[in-house]
Amino acid sequence: MYELIEHTADVGVRSRAQTLEGAFSEAARGMAALMADVAGAPLTIERPLRAEGHDLESLLHAFLAELLYVSEVDSAVFPQVDLRIAGTGLIGTAMGAPLAGLVIGTGVKAVTFHALSVRQEGDTWVCEVLFDI
Numbered sequence: 001m002y003e004l005i006e007h008t009a010d011v012g013v014r015s016r017a018q019t020l021e022g023a024f025s026e027a028a029r030g031m032a033a034l035m036a037d038v039a040g041a042p043l044t045i046e047r048p049l050r051a052e053g054h055d056l057e058s059l060l061h062a063f064l065a066e067l068l069y070v071s072e073v074d075s076a077v078f079p080q081v082d083l084r085i086a087g088t089g090l091i092g093t094a095m096g097a098p099l100a101g102l103v104i105g106t107g108v109k110a111v112t113f114h115a116l117s118v119r120q121e122g123d124t125w126v127c128e129v130l131f132d133i
Contacts, residue, residue: 002030011106012115012130021083023118023125024060024090028067031131032079032096034106035071041097045076049083049092056118059088060127064111067094075099106133 002015013030017023032038047070053059063083071077078096110132117128 002026004030010112010130011133012128015127016124018124020125021085023127024063024083024085025081027060027064027127027129028081029079031064031108032077034131035108036077036099036105037103038077038079038097041102043080043095043097045074045096045098047094049081049094051090053088055088057116059090060118060129061111061113061116063090064129068108068111070094077102108133
């Protein structure tokens with residue numbers, strides 16, 4: 001599950017899941033939802049992902065920044081990711097759709113470190129991230 005967070009001049013996503021990988025995946029899905037409406041669009045593009053950080057927050061930042069970069073290069077949006085996190089590194093695969101033919105949403109310029117957090121609340125992982133738009 002993800003929800004959008006209101007913030008002056010930025011927009012954010014708060015994701016929640018039972019696993020850390022799930023929370024990262026939901027954050028990616030939230031970012032994709034900001035960029036375009038992919039409901040019903042076939043996910044025909046597959047890209048490998050790899051990211052490293054020095055802690056979980058920097059890993060989330062690196063992961064989303066890499067996904068944003070791939071989105072820009074491929075002119076696509078990637079609402080689905082399959083990840084494996086080990087320590088402060090991750091590998092995975094992103095599945096997406098070309099932007100052509102989609103209803104375009106908010107242009108995400110960058111992933112920010114402002115208010116970035118990754119934490120466990122009981123048995124739920126929560127990620128919060130703001131995007132520069």
